Amino acid sequence: MESGPCSRPAEPRHCVSGRAGAGLAFPAFPLSAAGAEPGSRIGTVAAVLPAGGCGERMGVRTPKQFCRVLERPLISYTLQAMERVCWIKDIVVTVTGENMEAMRSIIQRYGHKRISLAEAGATRHRSIFNGLKALAEDQPGCELTRPEVVIIHDAVRPFVEEDILLRVVLAAKEHGAAGAIRPLVSTVVSPSADGHLDHSLDRAKHRASEMPQAFHFDVIYEAYQKCSDFDLEFGTECLQLALKYCHRKAKLVEGTPDLWKVTYKQDLCAAEAMIKEKISQEICVVVNTKDEESVGHLLEEVLRNELNCIKVTSTVLDRTSGDIENFIDQCYSFICVNVVSSESRETRKLLSILEESSLPLLYPVVVVLVHCFDFTVVPLAQKMENLVWIRELAKEAKGRNVLLSGVLLNHSQDCCCSSDCQVKAQMLCG
Numbered sequence: 175m176e177s178g179p180c181s182r183p184a185e186p187r188h189c190v191s192g193r194a195g196a197g198l199a200f201p202a203f204p205l206s207a208a209g210a211e212p213g214s215r216i217g218t219v220a221a222v223l224p225a226g227g228c229g230e231r232m233g234v235r236t237p238k239q240f241c242r243v244l245e246r247p248l249i250s251y252t253l254q255a256m257e258r259v260c261w262i263k264d265i266v267v268t269v270t271g272e273n274m275e276a277m278r279s280i281i282q283r284y285g286h287k288r289i290s291l292a293e294a295g296a297t298r299h300r301s302i303f304n305g306l307k308a309l310a311e312d313q314p315g316c317e318l319t320r321p322e323v324v325i326i327h328d329a330v331r332p333f334v335e336e337d338i339l340l341r342v343v344l345a346a347k348e349h350g351a352a353g354a355i356r357p358l359v360s361t362v363v364s365p366s367a368d369g370h371l372d373h374s375l376d377r378a379k380h381r382a383s384e385m386p387q388a389f390h391f392d393v394i395y396e397a398y399q400k401c402s403d404f405d406l407e408f409g410t411e412c413l414q415l416a417l418k419y420c421h422r423k424a425k426l427v428e429g430t431p432d433l434w435k436v437t438y439k440q441d442l443c444a445a446e447a448m449i450k451e452k453i454s455q456e457i458c459v460v461v462n463t464k465d466e467e468s469v470g471h472l473l474e475e476v477l478r479n480e481l482n483c484i485k486v487t488s489t490v491l492d493r494t495s496g497d498i499e500n501f502i503d504q505c506y507s508f509i510c511v512n513v514v515s516s517e518s519r520e521t522r523k524l525l526s527i528l529e530e531s532s533l534p535l536l537y538p539v540v541v542v543l544v545h546c547f548d549f550t551v552v553p554l555a556q557k558m559e560n561l562v563w564i565r566e567l568a569k570e571a572k573g574r575n576v577l578l579s580g581v582l583l584n585h586s587q588d589c590c591c592s593s594d595c596q597v598k599a600q601m602l603c604g
């Protein structure tokens with residue numbers, strides 16, 4: 175058992191020998207539909223993320239969990255999704271010895287928290303079993319707590335949300351075992367030995383088993399201890415082990431379509447498109463005054479009304495406040511409105527908060543700086559000065575993967591509605 179994060183950056187080693195299992199040679203967030211404070215209802219929860227496969231079906235040399243999606247390893251998205259859930263105490267990731275160092279460097283580079291590493295096994299079931307052993311407190315020198323409930327989730331399913339995790343965990347708490355399911359996309363047929371149709375299953379009566387799954391820790395640990403080598407070698411379903419060896423009929427929980435497992439090469443493109451869509455769906459309006467009548471707040475209101483499908487949040491960033499850190503966890507698009515002051519202080523503060531966060535490491539952050547002036551009062555020289563510093567700031571920010579654009583807005587003091595404001599100058603940088 176090892177604990178991350180540690181040492182130097184390294185690229186994952188290539189899988190040279192095919193599929194291990196086949197013997198061939200890789201917040202503050204909203205509380206969910208299930209309601210109430212989860213910590214008090216479910217006891218200690220840990221997660222095991224098997225990440226020791228070689229992704230044979232993807233057909234590339236790098237194991238798929240380490241393949242880059244928008245410049246970031248796939249597994250890092252899954253870790254981020256899990257660690258956002260504050261009631262998951264420990265996250266054990268099982269990784270092959272040859273990729274351990276690479277995994278440590280991913281943990282360090284992307285600032286992942288609460289992660290421990292365990293050695294993967296030759297099959298997925300063996301990897302999961304190793305993760306469970308690490309949590310079972312019977313490992314010498316192990317600092318992990320034996321949880322009441324354990325979540326099992328594939329490292330290559332990056333879009334898992336807190337809501338489904340909570341629903342699966344609560345169901346497992348009640349029934350001993352639970353797992354997410356989805357309707358079948360295609361009909362399942364059973365071929366005979368000579369390659370002809372033997373029979374087909376009624377699609378409406380069957381479901382695809384997905385992840386996450388969750389179990390009473392004692393149930394699934396006992397099931398893995400009792401199961402046969404054949405199960406460990408060829409089994410694909412943890413729920414089945416709980417049924418076969420501990421007589422627990424898992425509760426099946428309807429999951430969301432984004433729980434699918436990245437398996438083929440085209441799934442990487444689909445994952446990229448989904449990430450882009452997610453990050454384009456939230457805008458945070460940053461204003462430098464608490465005045466509800468200010469143009470920043472009016473702009474926020476207009477955006478909220480106009481952009482129905484986009485989540486518009488807002489925060490005040492003035493000399494006293496510092497709560498913007500809470501907003502930047504998920505948001506990649508900011509509109510920073512400078513009213514009253516013509517200084518760059520607030521914008522610089524936002525940029526430095528962004529820089530300190532790991533956000534721009536992942537994908538570009540877009541900041542639109544809206545600078546409000548009364549053009550009838552402000553002299554041309556001052557406007558030019560502002561254009562120059564915005565341009566300079568944009569150049570600096572670009573190096574940090576923040577794409578800054580500036581808009582100078584003609585906003586007279588007696589203007590009471592944002593539609594009165596006239597955009598006079600725009601400068602896009604990046």
Ligand SMILES: Nc1ccn([C@@H]2O[C@H](COP(=O)(O)OP(=O)(O)OP(=O)(O)O)[C@@H](O)[C@H]2O)c(=O)n1
Nearest residue numbers: 224225226227228229230231296297298301329
């Ligand atoms: N010996 C193994 C095999 C698989 N896994 C993990 O189990 C999850 C789901 O397995 P799968 O999608 O089958 O991954 P691979 O075995 O890597 O892919 P393939 O079957 O295409 O080879 C993945 O996160 C994978 O890394 C594991 O931890 N240890």
Ligand SMILES: O=C(CO)[C@H](O)[C@H](O)COP(=O)(O)O
Nearest residue numbers: 298328383384385410411412
């Ligand atoms: O499908 C599953 C549900 O039980 C598992 O998530 C698992 O991914 C299946 O493993 P494999 O793809 O390695 O056969």
